[in-house]
Amino acid sequence: xxxxxxxxxxxxxxxxxxxxxxxxxxxxxxxxxxxxxxxxxxxxxxxxxxxxxxxxxxxxxxxxxxxxxxxxxxxxxxxxxxxxxxxxxxxxxxxxxxxxxxxxxxxxxxxxxxxxxxxxxxxxxxxxxxxxxxxxxxxxxxxxxxxxxxxxxxxxxxxxxxxxxxxxxxxxxxxxxxxxxxxxxxxxxxxxxxxxxxxxxxxxxxxxxxxxxxxxxxxxxxxxxxxxxxxxxxxxxxxxxxxxxxxxxxxxxxxxxxxxxxxxxxxxxxxxxxxxxxxxxxxxxxxxxxxxxxxxxxxxxxxxxxxxxxxxxxxxxxxxxxxxxxxxxxxxxxxxxxxxxxxxxxxxxxxx
Numbered sequence: 148x149x150x151x152x153x154x155x156x157x158x159x160x161x162x163x164x165x166x167x168x169x170x171x172x173x174x175x176x177x178x179x180x181x182x183x184x185x186x187x188x189x190x191x192x193x194x195x196x197x198x199x200x201x202x203x204x205x206x207x208x209x210x211x212x213x214x215x216x217x218x219x220x221x222x223x224x225x226x227x228x229x230x231x232x233x234x235x236x237x238x239x240x241x242x243x244x245x246x247x248x249x250x251x252x253x254x255x256x257x258x259x260x261x262x263x264x265x266x267x268x269x270x271x272x273x274x275x276x277x278x279x280x281x282x283x284x285x286x287x288x289x290x291x292x293x294x295x296x297x298x299x300x301x302x303x304x305x306x307x308x309x310x311x312x313x314x315x316x317x318x319x320x321x322x323x324x325x326x327x328x329x330x331x332x333x334x335x336x337x338x339x340x341x342x343x344x345x346x347x348x349x350x351x352x353x354x355x356x357x358x359x360x361x362x363x364x365x366x367x368x369x370x371x372x373x374x375x376x377x378x379x380x381x382x383x384x385x386x387x388x389x390x391x392x393x394x395x396x397x398x399x400x401x402x403x404x405x406x407x408x409x410x411x412x413x414x415x416x417x418x419x420x421x422x423x424x425x426x427x428x429x430x431x432x433x434x435x436x437x438x439x440x441x442x443x444x445x446x447x448x449x450x451x452x453x454x455x456x457x458x459x460x461x462x463x464x465x466x467x468x469x470x471x472x473x474x475x476x477x478x479x480x481x482x483x484x485x486x487x488x489x490x491x492x493x494x495x496x497x498x499x
């Protein structure tokens with residue numbers, strides 16, 4: 148009799164637990180269905196430091212919010228045309244499956260390959276981040292469902308850094324930008340040429356190298372009077388005109404620091420990770436946070452993205468590479484303030 152009672156009780160408990168589980172799952176599904184959906188569409192991979200840090204800014208803004216967010220990485224940094232087409236198709240399928248209310252498109256390839264195809268779609272808003280050129284090629288200008296934050300080289304911060312390093316005393320410093328021939332570098336160069344450098348820095352323009360061998364010749368042949376060599380976009384440099392192999396960023400940085408007759412400054416935080424002594428770059432966290440906050444503003448207001456103004460970056464980071472600084476007398480008098488800034492933001496690198 149007792150055995151039958153226990154069996155009956157156990158059966159009822161199992162049924163009750165199953166019912167509770169089903170009820171909980173039903174509530175979860177209904178709640179998830181009601182949450183606005185944000186698809187974060189990255190051009191590159193989570194291992195790329197720039198993308199990783201932007202993602203940190205996005206996640207810490209969205210994680211506690213009543214939204215359903217999903218992340219997709221297209222891995223198109225060094226992809227060829229065929230690989231980009233495949234990444235494009237996969238991303239479109241991801242959008243069809245997830246059915247987002249907002250696409251948060253990070254860096255140019257996400258917009259160029261995918262997000263631009265949803266311009267004018269009343270069911271989807273687009274928030275861009277990390278675009279360092281014009282948004283006109285993507286059809287974003289004037290679009291009712293698009294807003295975002297540009298990526299622009301922080302010329303004002305760069306001028307301040309140059310003045311600190313050179314201890315500005317009324318004599319202007321001369322600076323030149325040397326890069327590869329990537330589209331991104333051209334966009335940066337165009338922006339820097341139009342920027343206000345003030346009275347303390349004379350910007351001598353941009354020189355684009357065909358390959359690493361050409362880069363070396365350009366650095367050796369820079370005219371006298373150039374105080375600062377600005378570098379940033381060199382990851383698309385092949386070893387030589389006869390080679391298809393890309394030069395290692397760390398090798399480019401090390402050779403440049405060892406052979407340039409100028410103080411070398413990177414234009415991205417990760418340049419110091421490669422081996423550039425000191426760099427100043429746009430804050431990737433700000434890119435992520437601002438874009439995510441824009442997405443939340445669109446959701447909370449019920450207004451289309453196009454009614455929100457585009458944003459421009461206001462924050463920047465300093466990064467430093469300790470071995471590179473010790474490698475030359477030019478960098479021995481770096482102010483302790485710069486090191487403190489780099490250390491406090493985890494951008495002080497101890498190895499080449």
